[in-house]
Amino acid sequence: MFSPAFAVFNFLSIAFVLLPAAWHWTARNTATLLFIFWCLVTIVPMAINSVVWYNEVDIRAPVYCDIITKLRIGGDVGIPAATLCITRQLEAIAAARQAQFSAKDRYQRRIVDLSIGLGLPLLVMSLHTVVQGHRYDVIQRVGCIPAVYWSLPAVFLVIIWPVILLLAAAVYAGLAVRLFIARRYQFARLLESSKSAISTNRFIRLIALSVTQIAYSLPVALCVRIIQFTTIPLNPYSSWDNVHYGFNYVGTVTLQQFELGSKTYLRLQELNYWQYAFSCTLFFLFFGLGEESLASYRRWGMAVLRLVRRRPASEDHKSPLPPATSISLPPYPRSDSTATEEREKRGFTTTGGVFVTIEENDYASV
Numbered sequence: 001m002f003s004p005a006f007a008v009f010n011f012l013s014i015a016f017v018l019l020p021a022a023w024h025w026t027a028r029n030t031a032t033l034l035f036i037f038w039c040l041v042t043i044v045p046m047a048i049n050s051v052v053w054y055n056e057v058d059i060r061a062p063v064y065c066d067i068i069t070k071l072r073i074g075g076d077v078g079i080p081a082a083t084l085c086i087t088r089q090l091e092a093i094a095a096a097r098q099a100q101f102s103a104k105d106r107y108q109r110r111i112v113d114l115s116i117g118l119g120l121p122l123l124v125m126s127l128h129t130v131v132q133g134h135r136y137d138v139i140q141r142v143g144c145i146p147a148v149y150w151s152l153p154a155v156f157l158v159i160i161w162p163v164i165l166l167l168a169a170a171v172y173a174g175l176a177v178r179l180f181i182a183r184r185y186q187f188a189r190l191l192e193s194s195k196s197a198i199s200t201n202r203f204i205r206l207i208a209l210s211v212t213q214i215a216y217s218l219p220v221a222l223c224v225r226i227i228q229f230t231t232i233p234l235n236p237y238s239s240w241d242n243v244h245y246g247f248n249y250v251g252t253v254t255l256q257q258f259e260l261g262s263k264t265y266l267r268l269q270e271l272n273y274w275q276y277a278f279s280c281t282l283f284f285l286f287f288g289l290g291e292e293s294l295a296s297y298r299r300w301g302m303a304v305l306r307l308v309r310r311r312p313a314s315e316d317h318k319s320p321l322p323p324a325t326s327i328s329l330p331p332y333p334r335s336d337s338t339a340t341e342e343r344e345k346r347g348f349t350t351t352g353g354v355f356v357t358i359e360e361n362d363y364a365s366v
Contacts, residue, residue, distance in 0.1 A: 002050070002140075002141035002142065002255070002270065002273075006050055006141065006273075006274070006277075007047065007050035007051055007054065007141075009274075009277045009281075010043060010046050010047035010050050010276070010277050011047045012277075012281075013039075013043045013047070013276070013277040013280035013281060014040070014043055014044060014047060014280070016280045016281055016283065016284035016288060017036055017039045017040055017043065017280045017283060017284070018040075019284065019288050019297075020283070020284065020287040020288040020296075021036050022296060023287075023296050024036060024287070029198075030085070030109075030110045030113040030114065030117070031082060031085035031086040031088075031089050031113050031117065032082075032086065032206070034078070034081070034082040034085060034113065034114075034117035034118060035079065035082035035083065035085075035086065035117075035279075035283065036283070037078070037082075038074070038075050038078030038079045038081075038082055038117075038121070039079065039276070039279050039280050039283065041071050041074065041075045041078065042071070042072060042075035042076075042078075042079070042276040043276045043277065043280050045068040045071065045072070045143070045144075046142075046143070046273075046276050046277075048143070049068075049142060049143020049144060050141055050142065050143065052143060053138060053139075053140055053141060053142070053143045054140075054141050055140075056140065057138045057139070057140050057252040057253065057254055058138075059138065059250050059252065062135070062250070064144075065135075065136050065138070065143075065144035065250075066135065066136065068143075068144055069136045069144050069145065069146040069147075070125050070128070070146070071125075072144075072145065072146055073121075073124060073125050073128045073146050073158065074121040074122065074124065074125045075121070075276070076161075076162050077120060077121040077124045077161045077162055077165065078117065078118075078121040079213075079217075079276075079279055080161075080162045080165035080166045080169060080217065081116050081117045081120050081121060081165050082117045083165070083166070083169045083210050083213050083214065084116060084117075084165050084166075084168050084169040084172065085112075085113040085116055085117045086169075086206055086209070086210050087169045087170075087172035087173040087176060087207075087210050088112075088113075088172050089109070089113075090172070090173070090176040090203060090206055090207055090210070091172045091173075091175045091176040091179070092109075093176075093198065093203065094175075094176045094179035094180050094183065094187075094203075095175070095179055096183075120161070120165075124157070124158060124161055127157040127158065128146065128148070128157070128158050130153060130157060130240075131148055131149045131151060131153055131154035131157055131158060131237075131243070132146070132147055132148065132149065132244070132247075133147055133148070133149030133243055133244070133247075134147045134246060134247055134248070134249040134250070134251065135147065135247060135248055135249060135250050136250060136251075137250065137251040137252070137253065138250065138251070138252045138253070139253045139258060140253065140254050140255045140258070141255060142273055147251065149235060149237070149243050150228075150232055150234060150235055151234050151235045151236065151237040151243075152234055152237065153237050155234075159225065160225075162217075162221055163218070163221050163222060163225060166214055166217055166218040166221060167218070169210065169214055170214045170218060173207065173210050173211050173214060176207055177207060177211070180203070180204075180207070187200055187203075188200050205286045205287060206286075208286055209282055209283065209286045209287075212282055213279060213282060216275065216278055217275055217279075220268060220271045220272055220275065221272070223268050224265075224268050224269065224272055227262075227264070227265050227268065231262075231265075
């Protein structure tokens with residue numbers, strides 16, 4: 001469980017997200033940028049943690065763990081929320097409820113996307129404090145994870161949100177797929193009339209990303225929560241002081257202790273921790289190998305080659321210039337006797353042809 005491949009893929013996933021991110025930043029698609037943001041927020045700490053706590057569960061870098069555990073709560077909600085924003089956008093385009101999208105419509109849609117994809121995760125991050133029984137926990141090869149006091153308020157404030165958002169995203173994705181199939185022949189004209197920045201090819205890739213993300217994350221999240229609800233009794237939330245008593249405690253779980261539980265639950269938990277690398281890999285497969293990204297990679301490669309081949313300007317002046325050489329071609333033949341006598345005096349024979357005199361700095365030759 002949590003083999004070295006877990007750490008390797010976590011670091012590779014950072015590159016998987018960053019490589020196509022530049023093109024999406026240029027496109028300014030809010031929903032896709034939110035997906036990239038939350039993928040980075042979750043995968044970067046996961047990659048670091050999988051190396052730092054690979055062989056031990058020592059309590060180190062407490063402030064760092066305080067920060068990333070809060071970000072982990074936000075990422076668990078943020079990725080499903082970003083997926084919901086993507087599927088909402090695709091469903092609105094496929095439904096063609098408007099002939100055109102004006103600048104005001106795009107602004108309003110951006111505000112709604114930011115409210116769902118950024119505002120809601122930040123709200124859940126703040127609400128997590130209500131049910132944060134102690135500081136955090138440390139699992140070997142996983143690192144710092146958020147601590148949640150298992151109670152009814154925790155279910156509604158933190159636990160249930162990823163499932164709700166994924167279910168809503170699944171509904172919008174289903175509607176978008178159905179509308180796309182029904183209007184597939186005139187879909188390109190539909191996108192052109194709506195003045196959308198999304199092409200048919202990009203629409204297909206976005207819907208494929210969303211459907212695959214939902215198909216992986218939703219069953220895992222549902223199974224994990226069902227097992228937790230059926231096997232772990234909810235604790236009573238009597239008071240704030242009781243829940244937060246001994247708040248500075250940090251729980252540690254070694255790999256051997258982690259594997260003592262139910263095998264099915266452990267496998268589901270492992271799949272749950274793999275979902276961040278899975279989301280990044282999906283994003284790269286659908287967008288990192290697209291035409292726009294490949295064109296960007298070619299431009300980067302050409303820029304690097306030009307940088308390598310470029311010689312410093314000073315190298316052009318290192319070798320001295322060769323001595324000046326003049327070549328004179330006097331007109332020939334000449335009929336005047338004076339020119340003939342001069343040539344005979346200098347030892348030249350008049351056998352016909354062209355005389356070439358080369359004069360350099362130190363010598364002259366003919």
